[in-house]
Amino acid sequence: MTWAPTADRWQRVRRLFEAAIERPVPERSAFVSAAVAGDETLRGEVEAMLAADAAGAALSEQWPVASESLLAELRIAFSTVRVGSASSPGLTAGNRVGNYDVVAPLGAGGMGEVYRAHDARLGRDVAIKILPHAFTTHPERLARFEREARVLAALNHPHIGGIYGIEEAGTAPALVLELVEGVTLADHLKEGRPDIEEALTIARQVADALSAAHDKGIVHRDLKPANVKITPAGVVKVLDFGLAKADGDGATPELAHSPTITVTATRDGRLLGTAAYMSPEQARGKTVDKRSDIWAFGCVLYETLSGRRAFDRETVSDTLAAILEREPDWRMLPPATPASVRRLLQRCLEKDVSRRLRDIGDAGLELDDAIGRLGSRSFPRRVFDLGRERRSAALAGIIIVSTVLGITLLWRAWAVRPGFPDRWQPTFTQITSQSGLEWFPSLSPDGKWVVYGGDAEGNRDVFLQSTTGQTPIDLTTDSIDDDDQPAFSPDGERIVFRSSRDGGGIFVMGRTGEAVRRLTRRGFKPTWSPDGREIAFTTENADLDPQNTVGLSSLWVVNVASGEERQLGNIDAVLPSWSPHGQRIAYTTRGAIAGSTRLDIWTIDRSGKNPIAVTTDGARNWNPVWAPDGRYLYFVSGRGGPINLWRVPIDQTSGKTEGPPEALTTPSPFVAHIAISADGTRIAYSSILRSRNIQKLAIDPATGIPRGEPTWITTGSRLWANPDPSSDGKSLVFYSSVQPEGDLYVARADGTGLRQLTSGAESIDRMPRWSPDGQWIAFHSIRGKDQFLWKIRADGSELQQLSPLADAIYPTWSPDGSRIAVLMGAGIGHRENDVYIFDPSRPWKDQAPDVIPPPAGSPDEFVVNSWSPDGALLAGQAGLAAHGILTYSLRTRRFDRLTDFGGYPVWLPDSRHVMFVSGGRDFSVVDSRSRKVQKVFSVERDIIGPPQVTRDGREAYFSRRVTEGDIWLLTANPPVSR
């Protein structure tokens, strides 16, 4: 029974309750009794409230947990959503604005409504643009805008749309503009891709306009094809200069800086719009300057050449993610695009603003040259016929290699030079070459010795080695547990390290491995105080990809002599480093969100007070290490691409930075775990190399037990995954997750004869599955934000979408090839998490799919993965996160749970045994009748992916990820930091 008092009654109860709780508990009953004056019902009601008050104190604390990856997206969404509304125009024909008669609306752009108006005095038509609301509420913004408008008006540039004046339209200011006839570049591009010469000529004029404006200190802020108009005479005019949120002069960083996305609310509440031309710094909400225009110019040039947007996804947040993280698909540029123009594009679309082209004038010169070289060569005006398209696509495929190379070299040439000041004369020496992963080096104070963690002996051990020698000494050879993360004491006599022995903790030993003693019962990555009396450590580990997967990792200090521990602050910290004069500890803090890759560097006072950020951009900044003189903090960062070495000047007392970070680019593709010698002339680090390739394992068809060792089918750095053998066992299909991710490839079963099957930066194709007749490959493909089911012939022809329903994943062929089972995720147009079985040879409209609802009572959906050879059973895993193996009988229509661990099951030929992967380390086989599980194959330190078994059950194919690490030594002369 719920309680439904009248409003009056409630107010009485409430007043009495609130008066009662002001009194000490023992007095309350008496108080209430007296106050209700014999109204027992009222007394009961107040007492019930008091009882609830006592019981329900924790109400607000009982809130549930999780789903934090969502927050990452919210970040972007909230910083960038601009709200517009599909509103009716405020002016109609016949209205007057100043001396102008409104003729008709020209359409509402993101920046306000535009009208055609007539100027009777001068007998010409003009455009009148009502300025956005923002201008009316921020006088200083309006003032600045007026100032810029005057400058632009005076500029009178042939490629800048003219500004005639500012008028009042009702309460809103209105701009009177040159009415430029013609089409916008956006519309022009819709008709087809211009030829290269035309594209470059258009871009040249845009660059000219920008250059003139930049010279006067005016930034466009919202350059995009819709703001570029091409007159019938072919003259290009850039419109809407400075209109995009002309705001304060940078002294007041406000929201207004960033959003140049225009979002229109449609009736169904969806947000439409494009962020496609935003620069990374705009996307991050930072101050916009002329280099943001240069980025936008790069986007426009790319789009004009390729006919496609450089960064475009279905949603605003996905587009922004692409801008921040992805390269444009350079293959989309016409093959004949001059190399100089490609380079120019790369320089304009450099994500790191400090590396971006500085002056748009340079772009103009570059384009002039390119146009000159094209000379009178003629290009087909438009490519209409499909055959030609195909050929150019093939050509684009061929040139990809050279383009990629171009990028790499360019990046190197660029980064290394400014990276190390000339006087450094850095040399780089690889000092370990054991197999496996050597990491966490620490240099002895004299720089002659290095200790590090390595796994060449099977488990992780601490090794000692001369920095000039090649022979490592295993200091923890007696330990069968993992010993890692060693650090020399400041006097060089002792080594502290993390060990998993006896429950795990921090241990100290002499520098040659003697006299091991325990310091703590937990903790990772110990770091010495400069006086050698204390050691800081963190409660959680981080090695190569610091990610917040388990919640807070707190920072502690232990006294080496007494073993006394104290916590520093209430912070998330991994990979700490103690400053040379001892006052502060630098550390890496991970995004608050589980799974976030956002990493920043902070420092905290040794007292645990006053944490201060060193970096705030979240650009995967981690592993801070103080220079011996305390004037710099070295760290590694993924800003500007691969993880490399950076440093930032810092005051070690206050923790305040004293300048921007600078890159010290090493030749390594992935730098981790920095250590600096006491004299500052040497930096040791681990150079990490990751690969993922396909392996083949011969197995017994009845039991799945291997017959021999696996062999490599592919090599190299393309990060292959998801192999699937054709039923005749002669071919393999798999995918590559090298950026741009998600193209499918086909090769012979021995890895030779590799050819690309699908391409395109706009799609990520995954989970290819060969049809039993070997004719088709079904796969799911992320296009926009959703995944759809597609198929393609093994020869690359007849690419077709199988289902219009979004979020169809894990296509699984029936053994006769007549059906496909697929998991329908949370997309639109179907219920969540059903498995559909349909006929892939018929169009979707003719389908009557057999629907299998997810297992009742289970929190996990059935992720179908394999169809038994006898056709009777499906095998799949519970949930996308693989919480065990399930089968589903198509006869009884019931699920059966075989295991509570592992995922991606595949049937062996007997339709009874199922092979699956668990933990990225083991393959096991489970008998679907007895549910007996047998582990058949394991790897020590690599990560193995889901197996796929040939029809005869004699071979299993899978991907294997290998991480190698070697210690390198950077020697700089003169000293690194003096």
Add this chain to the structure above:
Amino acid sequence: MPAGHDVTELLDDWSRGDRDALDRLLPLVYAELRRIAARQLRHERAGHTLQPTALVHEAYLRLVEQRNVEWQNRAHFFGVAAGVMRRILVDHARRQTAQKRGDGVQRVSLEHIAELPSANQIPVLALDHALTRLEKLDAGLAQIVELRVFGGLTIDEAAHLLNVSPSTAKRDWRTAKAWLTRELASESQS
């Protein structure tokens, strides 16, 4: 109305008394939050639910960190977001309930049911129902619950937003909690 506002501008307008701004703001924030939430929730295991306050805080941080949004705007933002969060969570809970009812398939015997939400969590739908009743009875109390529970506002922030003194807000919160506790307890017994 001119197009092209951003969230902060709307918040700004709203805090200066433009009620229309809220009407314009709400559906848009809602749409975006909802879209993101829907996408993420599909990968959630049933044992997990959103943590609304963390979600809103994070969203807000994004505004604050970079833009020096004034303090009172913070409360305003949370005020808006609280309502949005409530709706998202309720919709999600409804869908899940509908889904569970919808499949008539034989249950698999699973030992894993233990991973389902712990008993001391307050079901979103029950809270929503109770709040709806409280709204009719005492709108001010319902408001403070929404702000605190779904928006993660502190007492002081809620007080500021509701234009009452912190001590009043504190007392109201306590009263509302008692009422809700009572209501939820009686509901679960019925």
